[in-house]
Amino acid sequence: MFNPERIDSFPEKPGVYIMKDKSGKVIYVGKAVSLKQRVRSYFKSSDSLPAKVSSMVSHIDDIEYIVTDSEVEALILECNLIKFYRPKYNILLKDDKQYPYIKITTNESFPRIEVVRKIKKDGSKYFGPYVEARAMREAIDILRKIFPIRSCKKDLSRVPLKERPCLNYHIKRCIAPCQGDISEEEYGELVKNIIMFFEGRQEQLLNHLKAKMQEAADSLEFEAAAVYRDQIAALEKILEKQKISSTDLVDQDIIAMARGFDTACVTVFFVREGNIIEREPFILSNTEGAERKEILASFIKQFYDTASFIPKEIIVEEEIDEKEAIETWLSAKKGSKVKIIVPKRGEKKELIEMVAENAMAYLEQREAFEERQRIKNERAMEELKGYLGLGKLPKRIEAFDISNTQGTESVASMVVFENGMPKKEDYRRFKIKTVEGPNDFESIKEAVFRRFKRGLEGDEKFKDFPDLLVIDGGKGQLRYALEALKELNLNHIPAIGLAKEFEHVFIESKSEPIILPRDSEALYLLQRIRDEAHRFAVTYHRKLRSKRNLNSILEEIPGIGKARRKALLTAFGSLEDIKKASVEELAKVPGMNKKSAMAVYEYFHKA
Known part of the structure; x- marks a missing residue:
């Protein structure tokens, strides 16, 4: 447990504090104007703390801090650390890394x-x-x-x-x-x-095209004028669908929120040149017990940290935490003044109410879908328990698959579903080390053995054991997986094999396969899990194969040894990006110099 007396040595300066549990995992990141005062506030009487904060404090084993020169610098660092660690107790923009x-x-x-x-x-x-x-x-x-x-x-x-x-x-x-x-x-x-x-800037674009069309017509370039005419007509058709929302023609983002139990939906309407051009709903998790102003501030920081455009005005439905610091940060990012406005009456107030209605409608729709999905998953787990004769509901299911090319670059994937839904933070991948050639049986055995051995040794990443183990394959693959479990005295963990061709289910105690009804939720769930394991394995295998191919191409370039190949891969990530790099960009890579950079550039730009 963390000793609160240590806080006396914390500085009364702005910065970021990083809370960790006993395993060293970051569970919360926050910013403060005064590190000492902010961190001390967590250790007052637990009765005055919200339940979520009280739970977090009980798990704190260590607190680190980073001092910054200003509150704005602390805000920027906080955004970066939350994005990197995705701590358990921070309000998180759900799956933000997945948005295209x-x-x-x-x-x-x-x-x-x-x-x-x-x-x-x-x-x-x-x-x-x-x-x-x-x-x-x-x-x-x-x-x-x-x-x-x-x-x-x-x-x-x-x-x-x-x-x-x-x-x-x-x-x-x-x-x-x-x-x-x-x-x-x-x-x-x-x-x-x-x-x-x-x-x-659609109106500006239309005016630009109309001027170009007139210019082409005046020059008697009628074919070019016809092209501009068609472009104008197509754009006007798109713009017909847009609703005029503002009379002041200022670029605005209008942000409002609806709350569920532990999630919130924040909806943003993007207004450009007086037109609503786009609407996007975002889901935030870990919001239980948080005030609305805290949730809105967390969203604004995470969203605009990676947003491609920052408008002149951000209109929100109520005051937010850290408003001045956020305005300063956004203004610096944009290069001109950005204002956060809370409208009290008039047109902007009406707009914010419309956005709030949309946020509530989206959240209700999502919650209804999630409830239907929960019921289907519960039914699937109940059916699996019955069909397979399990002692309890298979709430945690792990599945393994193997991918290779004629026995080379052999890899295994492990995917995890909890309560019928993917739990991607628990997915794991294994490079097969002890098996030579195309031998899926031994590869499955190695992967299963390594996974459970690490769990038995206390590895936090593998500590949770499944209620059901699914092996992609038939009797053979299942038998080798069971051997691995027996060697580790874990043969009490139920395991099945799911054969691709006829979707037959094999278990150790029966010589004949179990054939699940084609329309059963149990079969649909197993198919989703098996397909996800296959996708995850194939993706990893392709990544390794691509890396190997890139290495083999770089090996042909004089003066590019193993260290430089690795540095180029780290810096650029792909062959395509290395090809496009200039000599100057190549020379900046650690370990490279002008001569080696020129060798790489000339190799890819031969006449």
């Missing part, structure tokens, strides 16, 4: 548009995050019909390429800059138009 962004590679000669899950400081333009991925992809598809820029990853540093244009050119989804028939300036005009659209 639109990326336009403005750092390339002929920029392309793609969907990514992570923002990098690579000179590209990013827009998002987007919760509704399908709507985002539909928007991209519509825009590429109007402004046909490329989506391929071809190196266009030297055009034309010695190949024919792809299908996208023939169906008018790409203008084929690879053929050298369009200049960088002309192509750049298309890219500029798309960027204006995603920045919410």
Whole structure:
């Protein structure tokens, strides 16, 4: 347990405090104007603390702190640490790393548009995050019909390429800059138009296109004028669906919240040039016992930490914690003044009420769906218990699968479902070490043995044992998994094999398979778990194979040894990014110099 007397030595300066449990795991990250006073507030009478905070304090074993020069610096550091550790007791923007962004590679000669899950400081333009991925992809598809820029990853540093244009050119989804028939300036005009659209400057974009159309008509370039006319018509059709929301034409984000038991839905309406151009709902977890102003402040910090655009005004439904510090931070990020406004009456008040209604509707819809899913999962677990003759409900199920290519780069995956839902933080992957060649039986045995041995040795990552073990395969794979359990005296853990072809279930005590009804929730659950284990294994195997292939290519370059190959991989992550890097960027990688950087650059840019 943490000794509160240690707080006397804490400084009365701004900074970030990091709370850890007895295993050394970070369970909470907070910021403070005075570290000493803020941390001391957690150790007053437990009766005055909310239940969630009291529970957290009982698990604190150590507290570290980092002093900063200002409250704003502390806020930035707090955002980064929460994103990195995702502590158990912090209010968290659910699965924020999963939300997609639109990326336009403005750092390339002929920029392309793609969907990514992570923002990098690579000179590209990013827009998002987007919760509704399908709507985002539909928007991209519509825009590429109007402004046909490329989506391929071809190196266009030297055009034309010695190949024919792809299908996208023939169906008018790409203008084929690879053929050298369009200049960088002309192509750049298309890219500029798309960027204006995603920045919410649609009216400005329309006016720009109308001026271009008139200019082309005056010059008697009627074909070009017709292209602009069609682009204008298509854009006007999109803009017809948008609702005028504000008369002052200031870029605004309007934020309101609805609360459930331990989750909250924060909905954001994005207003650009007076139009609502997008609406996104976000779910936050660990909100039980937190005040509304704390939840809204946590959302704003986490959302705008990675947002691609910060508006001039952020309109919220009530006052938030740390308002001045957050305004200063956002203004510094934007490069101009950002205001957080709480409207009391008028148009903005009406807008915030509309956003709040949308947040409540989304939360109710989500909670109804989750309740239906919970009932289905309960039924599935009850059915499994009956069909398999289990002593208790299989609330925690672990599944294993093997992936390899003709016995090479053999890997195993372990996925975990709790109460019928994936628990991704407990997923694990294993490189097979003791098996040579394509031997799934021995590979399964090794993976199962290593997993449970580490659990028995007290490894925190493997401490929770399953109520049911699922092996992807038939009798053979199951028999080897059971051998591993017996060697560890864990043969009391129920295990089954799920064969792919006919979805037969094998258990140790029966020679014939159990055939579950085709429409049973139990079978649907097993199929979801097995498919997830397969996906996780294949993804890991592809990653290793890609890394091996990249290593083998880099081995061909003179002067690029093992250490430099590893450094290049760490710095750039993929062969495509290494190819696109300049000599200067390559030379900045630790262990590289001008000569080795030139060798890499020339290898990928041979005439």
